[in-house]
Amino acid sequence: MATYIFGHTTPDLDSIVGALSLSYLKNQLGEDTIPVRQGNITPETAFILEKFGYEAPELKTEFSGEDVYLVDFSDIAQSPKDIKEANILGIVDHHKLGDLTTAAPLECWIRPVGCSNTIIKQMYDYHGVEIPKEIAGMMMCAILSDTVIFKSPTCTKEDTKACKELAQIAEIKDYKALGMEMFIVKSDVLSATPRELVTRDFKDFNMGGNTIGVGQLEVVDLSVFDAMKADLHEDMKKLKIEGERHSVLLLLTDIMKVGSQLLVISDESEKIENAFNVELEEGEVWLEGVMSRKKQIIPFLEKQF
Amino acid sequence: MATYIFGHTTPDLDSIVGALSLSYLKNQLGEDTIPVRQGNITPETAFILEKFGYEAPELKTEFSGEDVYLVDFSDIAQSPKDIKEANILGIVDHHKLGDLTTAAPLECWIRPVGCSNTIIKQMYDYHGVEIPKEIAGMMMCAILSDTVIFKSPTCTKEDTKACKELAQIAEIKDYKALGMEMFIVKSDVLSATPRELVTRDFKDFNMGGNTIGVGQLEVVDLSVFDAMKADLHEDMKKLKIEGERHSVLLLLTDIMKVGSQLLVISDESEKIENAFNVELEEGEVWLEGVMSRKKQIIPFLEKQF
Known part of the structure; x- marks a missing residue:
């Protein structure tokens, strides 16, 4: 039985890329995982997925009886409705500790850093798994997005370090320019309701x-x-x-x-x-x-x- | 202001040694931390502390307004009464995810392994910090205790690996004999109410x-x-x-x-x-x-x- 990996209900770039990047890592480590999403993707996410040639993970919102990993949240209010009937194997997150509980021991990588993908980068390093170029590019963009190109007070040295290392793997020299391009896509609000x-x-x-x-x-x-x-x-x-x-x-x-x-x-x-x-x-x-x-x-x- | 590190209300060997071993690590990393305990130590813990020449951490049960790290639990029922007024900086644990929540991001090392000290050993390795011989000995004993000398179904390869590496640092060859000695101390129930x-x-x-x-x-x-x-x-x-x-x-x-x-x-x-x-x-x-x-x-x- 495959394990599903997903972010919070209204997925942002970090939680979509986090599902993809964590799933790739877990699969390399011998687990059978599938990245999914709980909701529609944003224009920013669509822009990044297209840029790096990835499809959005499939939509899946029911997890009763399934094994799951959560990325980028630990709050019931941001979970699928049937989360209490799922078996949470682990959580990767950079927010406050929420009100989710589990019946059994699990694997939590929760760190006070600017982005979940910074933690996932550290998990790749910890396990000595190589990150594919395109996944590195998307992870880098998730960090730039969550830290507002390092301007947010949530940004730590670990985020800038991870971002720079990912930029090198992705072979992107001017990553700040790409970050800015991403925020210009985000700024296009006129076509939305x-x-x-x-x-x-x-x-x-x-x-x-x-x-x-x-x-x-x-x-x-x-x-x-x-x-x-x-x-x-x-x-x-x-x-x-x-x-x-x-x-x-x-x-x-x-x-x-x-x-x-x-x-x-x-x-x-x-x-x-x-x-x-x-x-x-x-x-x-x-x-x-x-x-x-x-x-x-x-x-x-x-x-x- | 120092950060207090402690285990659950009725401390076992893992939570006492965990407070000591995590505090040493954090101090080496430049933080100012103090290990404390929430309750009386067990005969088993007393035996191990004496064997390795350590004092029990001081008793402290109120943490309002203090920065804290928690070891070996994430349940309110196992916390000090005023835990909601403390600022939880992090949790190291190997149990189910409990009902503690935080207002701000934190650092959680929660793993489905047999002992909190196995995780703390991994944290030492992660940060490249050397473990003093006596602390290694106590951490090894905590793993032997929690995994019932590797017999418990909670015992993982990570626990046996950590235990063996700690035995080497502690220069203890027959660690299973020491484990058995510890359980014989535990078995002396006749002198207790x-x-x-x-x-x-x-x-x-x-x-x-x-x-x-x-x-x-x-x-x-x-x-x-x-x-x-x-x-x-x-x-x-x-x-x-x-x-x-x-x-x-x-x-x-x-x-x-x-x-x-x-x-x-x-x-x-x-x-x-x-x-x-x-x-x-x-x-x-x-x-x-x-x-x-x-x-x-x-x-x-x-x-x-």
């Missing part, structure tokens, strides 16, 4: 029994959102009701200005204001220097619940 | 909202318990009431016969019977081949709740 944008990189968190959904869009220039702010707010309201969420937050991150415009729809806006010591104006506020949902948003929200 | 015996290696688990306490005593010959069975049952009843537990189980493991006598006090004995497909007689049953609480008891109990 508000729902597509709000949910493109959207994660639910359980905080003291409340569901808090936090989305993030990273662009080269925030002004691309000027014409669609009202529509985004409208859609966040709908998303809040549909998911019986306590709050829906959207971070519009400007990677050049290094900061994020935070959009908020919440039952208790004051909790959000307290978390960041700010005042919202018409459900918005600029957070200077904030690039990382994981490090600069979630821990502060957690304290309010 | 029933409460000391029931709680010597006792862990609480949260299963569907119920507290299930499971103790284990490993001896060279089960007949040492013959005269005290009734007293053990009596004390388990008290322990059940004191801790508002759903069940208290005690495994009396015979390491030569390779099996365990299971003692049960429970609100729903039929759940225990169903878990192992057995019938209890006067609250007892022999489980042939059962050596491991982690692998042969907990996962089967979990399924009943």
